[in-house]
Amino acid sequence: MKHHENTAKWFFLLFLLLLGSFYLSLITGRLPTPLLPSMWTGTLRGVVYDLRLPRIILGILIGTGLAMTGAVYQSIFKNPLASPKILGTTDGAAVGVAAAILWIGTNRVLIELSGFITGLIATLMVLWLSRAIKYGGSVLRLILAGMAVSAFSSALIGLLKFLADPYQVLPTITFWLLGSLNGRGWRDVLYAGPVILAGIIAFHLLRWRVNILGLSDEEAHSLGVNPRLYRGLLIGFGSLIVSASTSVAGSIAWIGLLMPHLARALFGADNRYVIPGSGLIGGIILLLCDTYARSATSYEIPLGIVVSVVSAPVFVLILSRRSLKWRR
């Protein structure tokens, strides 16, 4: 029971790291910040509580939500390379964001709402299309339908960019989609927070049953689990998280793909630990990346770029480990 003995220790350590990152992020920024909260007064108080804190909360929620979605999708699609993008939700949400920036303008509520809705529509289209596809089993059909909807959405995004005014609107669309938490505040936390949090709680409660969906549909049936029903439920919560995250923060790749692998390296393959573990690691990494993105230089680096720069080498490192126990 090697993993079980160390599980509590690792979770404790990850919690400490999250708290540490939280504090580090609060005191890091272009405005020098004293270590003690009692010394945060005047403008600084506003900067910490109204600018940094909501970004920190959003960063943790989005990182946790995307990483947990990745862990769940990798299990239910029986594919270690599955990520939250696999069902076309991310690209679908990006279409809504781009369309709203182009036609509605700078109203952030409408941009985010539009992205959220098109993300969900894209997922529903994938579910509907997967019934029409006759090739492969039910899991492969979902993946193929996701590819088709993603490709279509990407084409739409290209078209919207082509139509956009290249000096004003096009840069806005491009920067939004590169992924960023720049300028996000309490209003965004209130809008996206509850949706993402609901998904996180649902994934946490269902985490053990996700193991069963990694088996064949017959075996899941024999354990009293209707695989289609559970898969639908988990995809539903996943697309809520991904739509809300993408509409608020743009397209953030890698977190959903990579964090489950890091969690598996610590906890083994049991989703009882992998799902919450991925969530914690995802929250920490996204928070640290965002802190770097907003404070490393005098201008904001898009968060999506920072995450990718950090993640790509880690990904290669993980895949080159011999202990990667997923053989397909």
Add this chain to the structure above:
Amino acid sequence: MEALKLERIEFGYEPGSPVLSNVSLTVKESTIMAILGPNGAGKSTLLKLILGVEKPWKGGIILYGKPLKEYSPRDKARLISWVPQDPPNIPLSVYEYVLLGRAPHLGFLSTPTPRDETIVLTLLEEMDLWRFHDRPVNSLSGGERQLVMIAKAIAQESKIILMDEPTSHLDIGNKIRVLRIVKQLVNQGKTIIYTTHDPNEALLTADNTVIIHNGRILEQGETNRVVRAGNLSKIYGVKLREVELDSYRYVLPQL
């Protein structure tokens, strides 16, 4: 007592081309039923119908006196467990995989309790599987995986265990180990229904045998009466003969 009854079942995957036609059979409690037939005869499909994964076009399945379709998935899983033909290709450890057998005894959002964990630990020790409890299921040998899948079915504490060709990938040592476990399980009160294409396995273990060919039942009844070289020669289209040794009968090929 009748554990399971199938009444004039008809089923197929494509409309108009049934895989099983007019299949009726009865399985008594605490007995072993072998479903014998060549590859592609419809044996695995029959198990899927009993499991409730597929619904019959016609006919009914009665489980302990009640139609199968009236059971909730969870209640059904408390009565019937399943040992698949293909082992799962997942990196879960043996312990974590066998623990999944406790799912029908847990609530919708529950995780295994210490009691469930104790049941699985004891079972793994009893079956001498504890020594590789920490190894990923997909790193085990064929025989070890088969035993682990049976352990998961036992952890489920169901009355009926369905096994889809439980010995087809095994060497003779593991084959005998698995058949011994099957016999022990029946002595403990379980009902076993398994598919096989080896008539000697049925002769060694099964109380009753059903011979399926081209989706229809050719013969059924007591194994000694049903599994005869003559019947089997017709199905397989080859010459077979019977040999008796130490009061056991065997069917052997004749070249």
